Amino acid sequence: MSALNLEQVTKRFGETDVLNGINLDVSPGEFVVCVGPSGCGKSTLLRIVAGLEDHTSGHVRIGGSLVDTTPPASRGIAMVFQSYALYPHLNVADNMSLALKRERVGREEIMRRVKAAADMLALGPLLKRRPAALSGGQRQRVAIGRAIVRQPKLFLFDEPLSNLDAELRVNTRVELANLHRTLGATMLYVTHDQIEAMTLADKIVVLNGGKVQQIGSPSDLYDRPVNRFVAGFIGSPKMNFVEGEEAGRDGAKAIGVRPEHLRLEADAPRWRGTVRHAEFLGSDSYVFVKTETAGELTIRVPGRADTALGSQVGIAPMPGKVLRFDANDRLMAAHD
Numbered sequence: 001m002s003a004l005n006l007e008q009v010t011k012r013f014g015e016t017d018v019l020n021g022i023n024l025d026v027s028p029g030e031f032v033v034c035v036g037p038s039g040c041g042k043s044t045l046l047r048i049v050a051g052l053e054d055h056t057s058g059h060v061r062i063g064g065s066l067v068d069t070t071p072p073a074s075r076g077i078a079m080v081f082q083s084y085a086l087y088p089h090l091n092v093a094d095n096m097s098l099a100l101k102r103e104r105v106g107r108e109e110i111m112r113r114v115k116a117a118a119d120m121l122a123l124g125p126l127l128k129r130r131p132a133a134l135s136g137g138q139r140q141r142v143a144i145g146r147a148i149v150r151q152p153k154l155f156l157f158d159e160p161l162s163n164l165d166a167e168l169r170v171n172t173r174v175e176l177a178n179l180h181r182t183l184g185a186t187m188l189y190v191t192h193d194q195i196e197a198m199t200l201a202d203k204i205v206v207l208n209g210g211k212v213q214q215i216g217s218p219s220d221l222y223d224r225p226v227n228r229f230v231a232g233f234i235g236s237p238k239m240n241f242v243e244g245e246e247a248g249r250d251g252a253k254a255i256g257v258r259p260e261h262l263r264l265e266a267d268a269p270r271w272r273g274t275v276r277h278a279e280f281l282g283s284d285s286y287v288f289v290k291t292e293t294a295g296e297l298t299i300r301v302p303g304r305a306d307t308a309l310g311s312q313v314g315i316a317p318m319p320g321k322v323l324r325f326d327a328n329d330r331l332m333a334a335h336d
Contacts (some may be wrong), residue, residue: 003028003186004049004154009058011044011210018044020210022058026154026188026203031180033189035197036207037233042190045207046158049188050079063153078147079156082163084139086131086146092118093127096146113149120182121145121175137168144179157189161196173199194234198222206230228329231256237286239323242294246271252324252332259286259300261321264307269314273297275307289313 004026011019019041026032034042047053049060051072060067067075086095093114100110118124121141131139140160147155160176161169177200180187191197197204198218206213206221206229214226225231231239235258243254264287273291285305289297297315307313324332 003030003063004188005059005061005064006045006049007059007061009045009048009060010056011041011048011053012056018210019048019055022212024205024212024215026186028186029184031187031189031200031202032205033191033197033201033203034205034207035191035194035233036213038192040207041210042192042207043158046079046156046188046190049154050077050156051075076153077156078150078152078154079158080140080143080147080160082159082161084131084143084163086139086142088131091128091130092123092134092142092145095131095142096149099146099150110149113151114145117145117148120148120179135168136164137172140164140172141175144176148179148183153186155185155187157187159191160189161191161193169196176200195236198234204234206233208233224331225323226331228254228256228325228331231323231325231331237298237300240294240297242297246294247324251326253327253329254325256323256325257297257317257321259298261318262297262299263316263318264299264301264305265314265316267314269316271297271315273313273315275309275311275313278305278307278309280304287313289315291315 006022006024009019009022010017022045034045036042044053048055051067051070062075062077090098096114096117097110100113118127121144123141123145126134126138134142161172164172173196189200201218203215204218204221205215208229214221214230221230221234225234237259239256239258241254241256247253247255271291271294273289275287276290277288279286284303285301287299287301287305287307289299291297299315326332
């Protein structure tokens with residue numbers, strides 16, 4: 001039995017389809033991330049699962065039970081928002097326990113759950129503080145703790161790291177991954193950040209224009225994207241695309257090569273161009289080359305790139321790492 005099942009879920013505002021026939025099965029204990037650009041419908045989908053928004057058609061099941069008309073409080077879910085949504089006049093312990101008090105859970109059980117969640121999230125020394133005395137990362141941990149104590153069937157995360165700085169985002173990603181392993185809980189997570197999707201998910205759902213583009217593991221999406229949108233959205237830096245005659249044979253409209261699958265070569269290169277810019281990041285470098293026939297290409301090289309701005313370089317793709325896309329932007333095969 002799936003922890004969450006969506007069957008042909010649609011959402012329409014007037015003549016606009018925000019979601020168009022979404023089908024998704026989330027297994028118990030699975031961490032599923034919905035990712036896509038702004039406006040693709042991912043937050044609307046999460047709100048429909050939570051019961052905060054009605055869907056136009058289709059069905060939502062949680063733990064096998066139909067919840068299309070079930071109010072949010074009765075769905076057995078807990079939601080973590082990007083805005084934290086903490087009560088400023090309550091301390092950490094009271095913020096975490098408020099929902100339990102409303103559900104008339106016993107005092108000793110509340111204390112046990114709050115302590116267990118606080119220990120898990122390193123919040124023990126902060127239980128008496130109010131939100132104003134906490135950092136952004138600490139506030140987010142309190143919001144997650146508030147969800148944990150409810151022991152929900154399903155955790156929902158709506159871009160929970162968006163308000164954190166770069167270092168805190170990395171640290172909190174690690175905490176969320178460890179939390180998932182510790183709890184074995186079912187989690188549905190929405191983000192526009194494909195790095196979060198790649199690092200956290202057991203399974204990624206790529207949305208665009210209200211439609212599912214592809215569902216699969218991070219490695220599936222990275223190595224075998226079904227179309228050009230997924231290929232270009234997943235991966236950082238983005239995949240290089242080459243069109244026209246340079247796309248090659250057998251009716252390919254375009255080819256795609258990831259930056260780490262290109263090599264700077266002096267002999268027998270496929271393309272030649274001028275180095276426009278280079279970025280040294282410590283473990284590797286990105287070299288940006290303007291070519292006459294393939295447009296601008298980004299190459300990732302290990303360590304420091306031995307290239308001077310304005311120099312002429314040759315570029316060749318690694319064998320078997322070129323993806324070919326047809327006139328409908330669907331993946332054809334890996335070749336070259």
